[in-house]
Amino acid sequence: MRNPTHPADLGDSGADAIDSAFLARQSLGDAALERDLLTLFDRRMAELPGQIAAATSVGMRADVIHGLRGSALAVGAHRLARAAAHYETAVRRGESDAVLAAAHEEMVEAVRAARHEIARRCHGS
Numbered sequence: 001m002r003n004p005t006h007p008a009d010l011g012d013s014g015a016d017a018i019d020s021a022f023l024a025r026q027s028l029g030d031a032a033l034e035r036d037l038l039t040l041f042d043r044r045m046a047e048l049p050g051q052i053a054a055a056t057s058v059g060m061r062a063d064v065i066h067g068l069r070g071s072a073l074a075v076g077a078h079r080l081a082r083a084a085a086h087y088e089t090a091v092r093r094g095e096s097d098a099v100l101a102a103a104h105e106e107m108v109e110a111v112r113a114a115r116h117e118i119a120r121r122c123h124g125s
Helices: 020-026 031-054 058-075 078-092 097-123
Strands: none
Touching: 020 031, 020 058, 031 058, 031 097, 058 078, 058 097, 078 097
16 A cells, blocks of 8 residues: 655655745745745754764654754655655654665655756756
């Protein structure tokens, strides 16, 4: 059975790491605001590994991941939001190391895709 909240069940190609139409609605079509939002989101993602490593409890780690999920939803990074939700759930449930590692890797890949898309949009690289 397909799970609409699980990244593996969505068929994302990575090419749509940021939903352009959603972001345009969020920014009211203001391209400069879009770049600002994406730049702030990119900074948030860059800080993530250190924040996860610094978390001293399961709850703190899950809260960091939950914050990333919210940020991703705000800019239309739906694939990343789903991956973060999956990882957050695994952390909160105390899943096995193998499940946690797989969920973490899904999120890391979604972060990479989103950061690549932001670099392309904001810096032309």
